[in-house]
Amino acid sequence: xxxxxxxxxxxxxxxxxxxxxxxxxxxxxxxxxxxxxxxxxxxxxxxxxxxxxxxxxxxxxxxxxxxxxxxxxxxxxxxxxxxxxxxxxxxxxxxxxxxxxxxxxxxxxxxxxxxxxxxxxxxxxxxxxxxxxxxxxxxxxxxxxxxxxxxxxxxxxxxxxxxxxxxxxxxxxxxxxxxxxxxxxxxxxxxxxxxxxxxxxxxxxxxxxxxxxxxxxxxxxxxxxxxxxxxxxxxxxxxxxxxxxxxxxxxxxxxxxxxxxxxxxxxxxxxxxxxxxxxxxxxxxxxxx
Amino acid sequence: xxxxxxxxxxxxxxxxxxxxxxxxxxxxxxxxxxxxxxxxxxxxxxxxxxxxxxxxxxxxxxxxxxxxxxxxxxxxxxxxxxxxxxxxxxxxxxxxxxxxxxxxxxxxxxxxxxxxxxxxxxxxxxxxxxxxxxxxxxxxxxxxxxxxxxxxxxxxxxxxxxxxxxxxxxxxxxxxxxxxxxxxxxxxxxxxxxxxxxxxxxxxxxxxxxxxxxxxxxxxxxxxxxxxxxxxxxxxxxxxxxxxxxxxxxxxxxxxxxxxxxxxxxxxxxxxxxxxxxxxxxxxxxxxxxxxxxxxxxxxxxxxxxxxxxxxxxxxxxxxxxxxxxxxxxxxxxxxxxxxxxxxxxxxxxxxxxxxxxxxxxxxxxxxxxxxxxxxxxxxxxxxxxxxxxxxxxxxxxxxxxxxxxxxxxxxxxxxxxxxxxxxxxxxxxxxxxxxxxxxxxxxxxxxxxxxxxxxxxxxxxxxxxxxxxxxxxxxxxxxxxxxxxxxxxxxxxxxxxxxxxxxxxxxxxxxxxxxxxxxxxxxxxxxxxxxxxxxxxxxxxxxxxxxxxxxxxxxxxxxxxxxxxxxxxxxxxxxxxxxxxxxxxxxxxxxxxxxxxxxxxxxxxxxxxxxxxxxxxxxxxxxx
Numbered sequence: 001x002x003x004x005x006x007x008x009x010x011x012x013x014x015x016x017x018x019x020x021x022x023x024x025x026x027x028x029x030x031x032x033x034x035x036x037x038x039x040x041x042x043x044x045x046x047x048x049x050x051x052x053x054x055x056x057x058x059x060x061x062x063x064x065x066x067x068x069x070x071x072x073x074x075x076x077x078x079x080x081x082x083x084x085x086x087x088x089x090x091x092x093x094x095x096x097x098x099x100x101x102x103x104x105x106x107x108x109x110x111x112x113x114x115x116x117x118x119x120x121x122x123x124x125x126x127x128x129x130x131x132x133x134x135x136x137x138x139x140x141x142x143x144x145x146x147x148x149x150x151x152x153x154x155x156x157x158x159x160x161x162x163x164x165x166x167x168x169x170x171x172x173x174x175x176x177x178x179x180x181x182x183x184x185x186x187x188x189x190x191x192x193x194x195x196x197x198x199x200x201x202x203x204x205x206x207x208x209x210x211x212x213x214x215x216x217x218x219x220x221x222x223x224x225x226x227x228x229x230x231x232x233x234x235x236x237x238x239x240x241x242x243x244x245x246x247x248x249x250x251x252x253x254x255x256x257x258x259x260x261x262x263x264x265x266x267x268x269x270x271x272x273x274x275x276x277x278x279x280x281x282x283x284x285x286x287x288x289x
Numbered sequence: 290x291x292x293x294x295x296x297x298x299x300x301x302x303x304x305x306x307x308x309x310x311x312x313x314x315x316x317x318x319x320x321x322x323x324x325x326x327x328x329x330x331x332x333x334x335x336x337x338x339x340x341x342x343x344x345x346x347x348x349x350x351x352x353x354x355x356x357x358x359x360x361x362x363x364x365x366x367x368x369x370x371x372x373x374x375x376x377x378x379x380x381x382x383x384x385x386x387x388x389x390x391x392x393x394x395x396x397x398x399x400x401x402x403x404x405x406x407x408x409x410x411x412x413x414x415x416x417x418x419x420x421x422x423x424x425x426x427x428x429x430x431x432x433x434x435x436x437x438x439x440x441x442x443x444x445x446x447x448x449x450x451x452x453x454x455x456x457x458x459x460x461x462x463x464x465x466x467x468x469x470x471x472x473x474x475x476x477x478x479x480x481x482x483x484x485x486x487x488x489x490x491x492x493x494x495x496x497x498x499x500x501x502x503x504x505x506x507x508x509x510x511x512x513x514x515x516x517x518x519x520x521x522x523x524x525x526x527x528x529x530x531x532x533x534x535x536x537x538x539x540x541x542x543x544x545x546x547x548x549x550x551x552x553x554x555x556x557x558x559x560x561x562x563x564x565x566x567x568x569x570x571x572x573x574x575x576x577x578x579x580x581x582x583x584x585x586x587x588x589x590x591x592x593x594x595x596x597x598x599x600x601x602x603x604x605x606x607x608x609x610x611x612x613x614x615x616x617x618x619x620x621x622x623x624x625x626x627x628x629x630x631x632x633x634x635x636x637x638x639x640x641x642x643x644x645x646x647x648x649x650x651x652x653x654x655x656x657x658x659x660x661x662x663x664x665x666x667x668x669x670x671x672x673x674x675x676x677x678x679x680x681x682x683x684x685x686x687x688x689x690x691x692x693x694x695x696x697x698x699x700x701x702x703x704x705x706x707x708x709x710x711x712x713x714x715x716x717x718x719x720x721x722x723x724x725x726x727x728x729x730x731x732x733x734x735x736x737x738x739x740x741x742x743x744x745x746x747x748x749x750x751x752x753x754x755x756x757x758x759x760x761x762x763x764x765x766x767x768x769x770x771x772x773x774x775x776x777x778x779x780x781x782x783x784x785x786x787x788x789x790x791x792x793x794x795x796x797x798x799x800x801x802x803x804x805x806x807x808x809x810x811x812x813x814x815x816x817x818x819x820x821x822x823x824x825x826x827x828x829x830x831x832x833x834x835x836x837x838x839x840x841x842x843x844x845x846x847x848x849x850x851x852x853x854x855x856x857x858x859x860x861x862x863x864x865x866x867x868x869x870x871x872x873x874x875x876x877x878x879x880x881x882x883x884x885x886x887x888x889x890x891x892x893x894x895x896x897x898x899x900x901x902x903x904x905x906x907x908x909x910x911x912x913x914x
Contacts, residue, residue: 050428054337070340070432077339077430088422101353105429105436107346114349150425 002063003029003157003188005049010058012044019044021212022058027188031180033199033220034192035273036209042192043085043162045209049190050082050160062158078107081151081159085166091136095127095146098135102150121149124179126172140167148176159189165198177201196270206269208276215276220269227267227275232258242278303366304505338571339432350431350439355446357413358488364405364447367508368454371401375458379465386636387462391472398454399480400515400530403487404508406447410491411504414440418499434570437496441563444488451484470635475549482555483530487511489562496569528591530555550593557586598675607681610666617664624648625660625722629696633664640696643719646784647726650852655859657692657725662718665826667697679743688763688826690734694721695826712791717811719781719788721829726780727773728863729912732826733763763824766912769808769833772870773862776855778832778840781811783848796841796890799834805883807834830912835883839872842886843879845893854878 005027012020020041036042047053048060051067059066067073090098099118108114122131125145130138135146144167151159165173180202183189191203199206199220206223208216216223233251237244241254255275258264358364375397379385387394414437417423426436455477462468494507511530518529560583567576598606609615619628620637625644629637640662648656668674668687688695696718721731739745768774782792799805810828843851855862858878861870876886 047424051337052424052427067337070338073337073339074342074430074432077428080428082425082428084424086421087425088417088420090416090420090422102425102429104349104353105426105431107342107430109346109349111349 003186004061004063005158005188005190006061007045007049008059008061010045010048010055010060012041012048012053012055019212020048020055023209023212023214024058025207025214025217027190027205027207029186029188030204031183031189031191031202032205032207033203034190034207034209035194035196035199036192036215037277040209041212042209046160046162046190046192047084049158050080050084051076052082076158079157081153081156083147083151083161083164085162087147087150089135089143089146091134093135094132095122095135095138095142095149096131098146099150099153103153106153108154117153121152124152125149126175141169141172144168145172145176148179152179155184155187157187159183159187160192161190162192163194164191165193165195173198196268196273200269208273210277216272223272223276224267224269225272227255227271229264230258230275231255231267231271232262232264234262238262243274299366299370303363307363307366337427338434339430341438342431342435346431347435347439347442350436351442354413354439354443358406358409358443359446359450361409361413363408363412364402364450367405367408368398368401371397372454372458376461379462379467385462385468387459387468387470387472391476394455394458394472395476395480395483398458399451399483402447402451402454403483404511405487406444406484407487407491407494407507407511408504410440410444410488411495411507412491412501413443414492414495415499415501419501432570434567437492437566437570440492441489441566444485444492447484447488448481451480455480469639470633473632475552478552479555482552482559486530486555486559486562489559489566493562493566493569496566528554530558550590553590554587554594557583557590561587598677600677603675603677603681606675606678610668610678610682611686613663613665624653624656625662628661628663630664640718643715643781643784643788644694644722646715646788647719647722647780650780650783650848651726652856655726655863660694660722660725662694662696662722665695665697667826674746676743676746679746680741683738683740684735684745685738688732688735690730690736690764692725692731694718694725694731697826712785712787712794713811715785716781716788716791716795717827717829719784720777720811721827723777723780724830726863727777729768729771729773729777729830730766731829733765733824733828734826736764763826765810765824765828766830767808768830768912769806769836770872771832771836771912772872772875774830774832774836775839775843775872775875776862777830778836779843779851779855782840782844783851789844792837792841792844793890793893796838797893799837800887800891805834805838805887808832809834809837833872835886836872838890839876839881839883839886841893842876842881842889845889846879851879 007023007025007027010020010023011018023041023045034042034046044053048055051073062076062079065072065076067076090101093101096118099121100114103114103118108117119128119131122128125148127142127145127149130142135143138146144164148161148164151161165176168176177198180189180191191198193199203220206216206218206220207214208223216226232254233247234254235251237246237252238254238259240256240259242256244252244254244256247253253265254262255271255278375394412419417426417436426433455472459472490507490511491504494503498506514528515530560579564576564579564583568580613630614628616630617628618631618634619626620634620641622641622645625648627637627641627644629640644662648660665688668682668684674682725731737745778792782789795809799807799809808831810831858875861874873883876882881889
């Protein structure tokens with residue numbers, strides 16, 4: 001498969017709650033970051049892409065295949081790697097056993113080849129030393145890497161990662177970025193995250209989901225550019241800004257319509273994202289801080 | 290008492306331990322994320338069920354699940370208390386006859402193992418739900434339906450453990466030296482079906498009632514069903530999981546009903562719960578076919594087990610009862626032949642001991658030519674005989690007044706053991722062989738011929754005007770105070786050490802209870818008969834207490850000299866002209882009278898066991914001469 005996901009008019013409700021509202025987005029090979037506040041619908045959209053949930057309306061196409069028949073589902077899932085926020089580990093399994101179990105569920109029949117693949121992904125996430133340790137004895141970061149490792153099995157065409165760097169220390173986060181940078185060209189990687197740094201560092205595309213809709217779909221540079229001429233710094237707070245906070249230098253950074261004579265600075269992806277989310281500035285300010 | 294305290298206590302402790310164990314890792318349960326978790330299911334999306342995978346892809350999963358199932362502690366926790374109690378049975382209780390108690394061994398080993406397998410397979414099937422990994426697993430190509438199949442097939446991994454358990458019980462029993470015979474293959478084969486059925490039930494419960502507590506509920510439900518089916522009317526007893534209902538009271542080796550059908554019933558049950566488990570992932574034509582096939586198998590096997598005996602089968606049944614030689618294996622000895630059902634073949638050498646002991650004291654000229662010791666089926670109140678069969682049976686043919694020594698199918702196993710029970714059995718058999726030699730009837734017999742009606746099974750009670758099963762109206766020979774009775778008793782007493790001890794014990798009890806003039810018969814009917822005041826064929830000829838005392842006194846003398854004396858007087862013993870010689874005559878040959886004999890018995894070494902010598906109701910027939 002070529003790593004193309006096309007989402008068209010997807011709507012999903014839970015009871016009376018509209019979670020996704022006519023979402024359409026195309027995702028191609030490369031790393032796509034999915035940003036959005038809590039409750040925006042990122043996880044639901046990811047679950048629909050992972051064929052865990054069926055949309056109420058709309059469709060999802062994986063290259064030329066839509067998950068409308070058992071056979072098609074089988075084919076799609078055979079090319080899918082998914083790391084949910086919480087995989088639900090079996091505490092008595094070792095890291096190796098758990099990933100081997102998932103490998104079996106991915107129809108890796110040949111025992112020797114499967115074990116080689118399991119060792120490969122364990123090595124990729126740097127868990128060689130604890131491969132035969134029970135999962136219950138792992139730290140939170142190690143478990144997260146275990147979750148990522150199982151998703152990497154078989155180098156799937158579609159790799160969906162929900163908050164993959166949450167709980168990782170800086171070194172591991174860099175390692176993770178290095179790992180994703182070694183992906184195959186045909187792979188479509190979707191990264192649902194709150195970490196704008198990860199998106200900046202890794203993603204060729206970014207999709208911002210807010211209140212069940214796609215608020216932005218473009219490159220990180222385009223998202224950052226959306227704040228061009230709207231980010232400035234000053235010594236004091238400026239109440240006219242949509243968002244304002246004090247940075248590490250002791251100066252205040254503002255996003256919004258700059259006052260006359262303001263010192264404009266180069267916007268970042270985070271600035272663009274925050275400007276997009278600016279309507280709920282207090283919450284987002286707290287989240288970023 | 291131990292059973293009802295120890296086993297539930299142990300299982301409760303195991304349950305609490307498993308809860309504590311599970312709670313320890315509770316922090317690893319994936320937290321609820323979003324409103325979808327309210328449903329707690331990622332497989333409810335029927336449209337997202339993937340295609341079943343090929344068998345080739347299923348085997349690795351089966352291997353993993355089998356490995357997990359075998360290593361799961363639940364099976365061992367459940368089976369340990371039952372197994373320890375079973376093994377202690379060998380240490381602290383009496384004789385175990387494998388080919389009659391094999392059902393019990395299956396119940397006490399394979400059934401707990403099956404319960405443990407039920408719990409283990411239930412928890413393993415619920416694993417993804419318990420740790421909330423359904424979301425991840427739902428994205429893999431192997432759908433839940435295929436995982437269900439893997440769990441079902443994985444239960445077969447418990448079969449080696451089943452075989453080991455049964456083997457362990459068998460070896461322990463044999464090492465205890467208190468077992469006889471061999472278990473029946475058809476009964477043992479029920480064990481693997483029970484274990485696999487337990488495992489499949491665990492999977493089915495997990496798919497339909499996905500909470501671990503329901504696994505334990507299933508254990509309790511199956512045990513309740515077990516108990517109720519066992520006590521149910523015979524028509525429904527075949528539904529019992531672990532027994533061959535027809536074997537419990539009827540005639541396993543005579544009935545033409547196919548007991549093997551119970552195995553097909555169990556197989557049908559296994560397939561049924563497997564189909565129910567698969568239906569938990571949705572109905573398909575294959576699942577419906579499996580359900581229908583399983584139900585059909587249960588119905589057909591149930592009918593085969595419980596169908597009314599047809600006329601032809603009843604003929605066969607009756608013929609086998611009247612002529613047990615049709616289904617027997619005979620073992621030729623130098624001076625006699627012993628015939629038994631092939632199942633009892635292992636016990637024949639033990640039966641032979643008292644027979645050989647009696648005949649070894651006799652010259653070949655006085656041993657009846659073609660002496661046969663033969664197993665015969667009991668037909669009495671404790672046995673359920675279909676009336677259609679009873680109408681074709683003449684009880685006088687089943688228990689005839691002939692010159693064969695008969696052993697009922699209830700008899701014999703303690704004869705293998707050198708203990709007090711063996712003494713009673715050996716004395717009984719030895720006495721009946723000796724009775725035949727001296728011209729007394731070896732067995733009690735059915736004196737009234739009856740064919741074409743089943744009335745002989747019951748008697749009408751005057752007070753309630755209802756028919757009720759009664760003890761068999763067997764006739765016995767009363768040979769009290771006859772000299773040949775003393776001779777027969779002496780021959781029996783000297784046949785084996787256990788028989789000698791038993792005769793002494795009897796004599797001392799008679800002395801102590803001052804029942805020298807009361808009738809005495811030799812049997813151990815307290816061991817069966819359901820407490821009915823029944824005369825049993827094995828009781829043979831009835832003697833007087835004084836005869837027992839006299840024989841016991843002679844046993845204090847040198848056996849060879851006593852035997853020589855009897856040889857000299859043999860013609861008088863076996864061919865009394867007019868007035869038969871009396872016990873006083875026999876004692877007189879040794880210069881003894883009854884009083885002196887009593888004194889000898891009183892002074893002899895007391896034995897450490899009591900015996901039942903109570904007078905019995907009896908119909909006395911003509912003694913042979």
